[in-house]
Amino acid sequence: MLSSHLSLAVSLFFSSVVAQSCKLQFDGRVPVTLGAAGFNAPNQIFGSNNVLGQGLKFSQLVKLPAVAGSLFDVNTVPAEVTISDKSIFNGQTGFRRAELIPVSNSGTDPSTQGVKTLHFSVMKDGQRPLNLSHEYQLVFLESNDFSTNQVVLKTGTILGQATADPDTLQLFSNVNAPQLLFSAKFTPGVFHNFALTLDFNKLTTQVFFSTGTAALESVTAAIKNDVSGQGQFHFGVLKKGINGVGDITKNGVQEADIDEGIIFGGIFEEDSSTGCVSLSP
Numbered sequence: 301m302l303s304s305h306l307s308l309a310v311s312l313f314f315s316s317v318v319a320q321s322c323k324l325q326f327d328g329r330v331p332v333t334l335g336a337a338g339f340n341a342p343n344q345i346f347g348s349n350n351v352l353g354q355g356l357k358f359s360q361l362v363k364l365p366a367v368a369g370s371l372f373d374v375n376t377v378p379a380e381v382t383i384s385d386k387s388i389f390n391g392q393t394g395f396r397r398a399e400l401i402p403v404s405n406s407g408t409d410p411s412t413q414g415v416k417t418l419h420f421s422v423m424k425d426g427q428r429p430l431n432l433s434h435e436y437q438l439v440f441l442e443s444n445d446f447s448t449n450q451v452v453l454k455t456g457t458i459l460g461q462a463t464a465d466p467d468t469l470q471l472f473s474n475v476n477a478p479q480l481l482f483s484a485k486f487t488p489g490v491f492h493n494f495a496l497t498l499d500f501n502k503l504t505t506q507v508f509f510s511t512g513t514a515a516l517e518s519v520t521a522a523i524k525n526d527v528s529g530q531g532q533f534h535f536g537v538l539k540k541g542i543n544g545v546g547d548i549t550k551n552g553v554q555e556a557d558i559d560e561g562i563i564f565g566g567i568f569e570e571d572s573s574t575g576c577v578s579l580s581p
């Protein structure tokens with residue numbers, strides 16, 4: 301009895317702070333009115349110049365699939381990022397990549413200072429499956445000097461590792477000393493909702509997770525992780541080549557005629573300096 305009273309008291313206490321009322325740092329939720337063409341021009345949501353294949357426009361790779369909104373999409377819509385043979389960014393022939401970066405996230409802005417919680421949801425597109433023989437990065441923070449990724453969500457066969465089940469979402473700490481922070485089966489037809497509390501002072505990362513419309517739950521403690529170095533948050537598909545030697549941005553096998561994508565929803569970041577973390581909308 302005592303413990304159930306305690307947990308009730310705890311949940312009542314938290315219910316006052318877990319609804320989405322935390323101060324926003326950026327909002328990458330896509331208004332219905334934006335449309336795919338809206339990603340080409342300067343807009344309030346995502347940068348219109350990076351990251352995409354040379355000569356491409358975002359409207360050629362962003363799709364707005366007819367799927368229900370993710371947990372935190374309230375009057376906003378999911379957006380899919382796709383890659384093709386043309387997704388060669390900045391001469392990186394070893395990669396195929398396209399990513400969205402929140403427009404206010406310059407690399408030195410407050411989104412990588414203090415204590416912030418990054419929210420995003422990911423879902424497979426059954427029409428545009430990934431090739432799980434490859435490693436993919438779907439969400440990552442790249443440091444402002446481009447020397448590391450301080451946190452990265454991967455799927456597929458991770459290079460240099462014996463991946464037991466490539467059909468898994470695997471969240472890693474700073475790739476300079478990668479630890480698996482959390483993993484979950486990548487189930488078709490459902491959104492996988494993540495929130496990452498990034499403490500840029502204490503250098504820790506705490507993971508919250510749920511699927512579908514369930515409220516987020518804490519799935520890790522605040523784990524020591526070097527999130528220093530500021531930088532930019534990327535949301536998209538970065539496919540690495542196979543058997544690349546040396547500079548893998550330039551080397552590695554990439555098959556032709558690909559059409560692959562991942563659906564994103566509910567991208568935003570909130571200020572958690574007061575402990576505020578939204579677990580449901």
Ligand SMILES: *[C@@H]1O[C@H](CO)[C@@H](O)[C@H](O)[C@H]1NC(C)=O
Binds near residue numbers: 434542
């Ligand atoms: C997936 O990648 C593997 C490894 O490079 C390759 O052998 C295979 O042909 C690819 N499958 C498709 C459908 O492209």
